[in-house]
Amino acid sequence: MSTASQPDQGSPVLSARGLRRDFAGFVAVKDVDLDVHHGKIHALIGPNGAGKTTVFNLLTKFLQPTAGTITLAGHDITKAAPAKVARMGVVRSFQISATFPHLTVLDNVRVALQRPNGLATQFWRSLSALDQLTPKAMELLQAVGLDNARNRLASDLSYGRKRVLEIATTLALDPKVLLLDEPMAGMGHEDVGAISRLVHTIAKDRAVLMVEHNLSVVADIADWVTVLQRGQMLAAGDYDTVSKDERVRIAYMGTEHE
Numbered sequence: 001m002s003t004a005s006q007p008d009q010g011s012p013v014l015s016a017r018g019l020r021r022d023f024a025g026f027v028a029v030k031d032v033d034l035d036v037h038h039g040k041i042h043a044l045i046g047p048n049g050a051g052k053t054t055v056f057n058l059l060t061k062f063l064q065p066t067a068g069t070i071t072l073a074g075h076d077i078t079k080a081a082p083a084k085v086a087r088m089g090v091v092r093s094f095q096i097s098a099t100f101p102h103l104t105v106l107d108n109v110r111v112a113l114q115r116p117n118g119l120a121t122q123f124w125r126s127l128s129a130l131d132q133l134t135p136k137a138m139e140l141l142q143a144v145g146l147d148n149a150r151n152r153l154a155s156d157l158s159y160g161r162k163r164v165l166e167i168a169t170t171l172a173l174d175p176k177v178l179l180l181d182e183p184m185a186g187m188g189h190e191d192v193g194a195i196s197r198l199v200h201t202i203a204k205d206r207a208v209l210m211v212e213h214n215l216s217v218v219a220d221i222a223d224w225v226t227v228l229q230r231g232q233m234l235a236a237g238d239y240d241t242v243s244k245d246e247r248v249r250i251a252y253m254g255t256e257h258e
């Protein structure tokens with residue numbers, strides 16, 4: 001498709017062209033082009049099995065593409081290792097398991113701040129070294145609205161606030177591109193509103209690529225939407241445009257969204 005580019009946005013931070021991934025002869029992702037821009041939210045949507053997670057894994061280099069190119073700020077990262085890509089600022093938010101349930105909210109963020117690349121927690125630093133990270137950790141907790149819960153154990157937080165903490169630990173890595181994998185999954189109505197506002201705020205300072213099944217959230221906050229079906233791009237454009245696309249309507253027909 002030729003609709004990957006968003007008009008008048010300047011150069012994309014993260015860009016993929018002709019992305020393809022085969023698994024033992026099965027083509028999970030084919031001919032995918034997408035651009036993720038600073039200050040914008042790009043949503044990747046599509047029915048189950050459409051290839052969204054595979055695209056995420058390709059962009060973060062957890063999977064090597066069978067074909068295609070990926071560039072970050074103009075540098076070709078197609079063959080770069082996951083740790084390098086993370087160090088260059090492409091950070092994927094893993095789900096709640098990325099936080100430590102028996103640490104406090106503050107300690108979770110302090111530990112995240114001492115990680116060099118977000119892929120592994122290194123050995124613990126001394127307490128005094130962690131103390132130096134407290135002001136920055138508090139700044140992050142304030143930004144996401146968790147400062148009043150700083151001394152609570154992560155395991156005691158509500159589901160929605162655990163997701164917020166998880167986002168805070170991801171922000172500790174100061175990503176240029178933040179990839180969010182279904183940030184609203186399992187959320188109640190109130191939490192969806194809060195996380196949507198948070199993602200919207202976060203995207204002011206970075207590029208966000210988000211896989212999200214909740215289409216009203218996509219309608220509210222996504223600047224650009226790519227629709228995948230059976231591994232291929234079905235449509236790309238702003239939400240109004242893609243939601244009116246007959247092929248997209250058919251792809252979603254029979255689901256709760258249409």
Ligand SMILES: Nc1ncnc2c1ncn2[C@@H]1O[C@H](COP(=O)(O)OP(=O)(O)OP(=O)(O)O)[C@@H](O)[C@H]1O
Pocket residue numbers: 023026028046047048049050051052053054055
């Ligand atoms: N490691 C793998 N080996 C073989 N097939 C795979 C592998 N990973 C993904 N697939 C297949 O690739 C296709 C796309 O899967 P993927 O998980 O990327 O879709 P998705 O859009 O994220 O789906 P969902 O919304 O259900 O999470 C599916 O048919 C899946 O079975």
